[in-house]
Amino acid sequence: MNRCPSMLAPTPTQGGCLSRLRLVGGRASSLQLEGILEWIKDGEIEITRRGNLQHRSLLPPTPLVLQKLQDLKLIGSPETDQLRNIMLSPMAGIDTKMVMDTSLWAKEWEKYLQDHRELKDLSAKFSIGFDGGETVSITHLLNDVLVSAIDPASVVIFLSDPVGVVVPVQEVIDVLQTIVFLYMNFTKAATTKPRLKEMVANYGIESVWHRVEQKLGKKFDRLSKLTDKNPSFSCLGVFHQNNDAYFAIGVAIPSSRLAAMELQKLKQIADRFGTGELRFTPWQSILIPFVHRSFVAESLKQITEMNLSVTDQPPITACAGLACNSSFTDTQTNAKELSQQTKARSITIHLSGCARLCAYSIPHHFLAIGVSPGVYALYHDQKKLTECTDRELLTVVANYQNLPKANLSATKI
């Protein structure tokens, strides 16, 4: 079964299907949001860990909806739509500390995918992240290729390996195309669709860079990746933009889900006080950019009236649970049952229906993973504490409530 749903190829789920809309850089304009609202009707959307949008429905999107979304450039060509996995910092282009605006590269890469339908054979998980040196950083998030700005004239490109190459900005797209050329050849020789990291493991990173250099007739300096000392685990609050008059407001989205009415309301706030654009983040929150300073207070008031927060991470998050065929546990129902109690006890927890952890993106005290029907394994700081049934979960978690909050990388197993 195709494990990566798209708009043109939804995956079947228990009682319906799941469609995924790939937003380039997580961004949607006001007009595009109208199309998204038409698509989900009175349903809800789920924000994924790549800032994409998923929607569960009984039936796949109609041809009319697909055409509308295609006209709005929310769906790519039928052959390569599934490859539009392009991540940007939500603050790309507006961050006060950024070295360069990466949104132009995202557009260029989107066009490249659109124009090169022969790439259809690549793994649908092939992904690129463009980091412009923003304060809200995506450098530690998973991407097959990371293009990271060093200064206004150069970037370093990494491929699932700590050793990257330093490339002048004007040659970035050429290098990316060459990497994809090698990856295509590797894919053609394989029986299944390999991930890029398999090519790197097979050739060795130095051999990959050597092949890129040979094809382009150039040499690139090597640079080793440094550990990100300040990885971003959220994009919440009020951020100064690089233009003094404007701010961006990051809103937490409980359980990473929004009903159509809520999305409509956030769109209205963005239309009225910003440019109408919403940015869906890899931390499953929403950023409203370009809010003029004279409208920040009113925007915050209206967000609070929606019972949404710009400071608090949701204490409990959960993946799709039984709506997904892989789930052992009813994470959504269990999350609702736990939500009040966890708040009262200042405990935060993520519930995952299986070990794939699709929806796990922010730090929590605990991680509960479905391991058999109705049974969770409970983790803290990479250590498995115990296994328990969904009925016992709260009591078991309460027993461990004095443990410190672990950071994301430490909690991830």
Ligand code: SF4
């Ligand atoms: S974590 Fe597992 S159960 Fe949950 S949505 Fe992902 S694949 Fe499905």
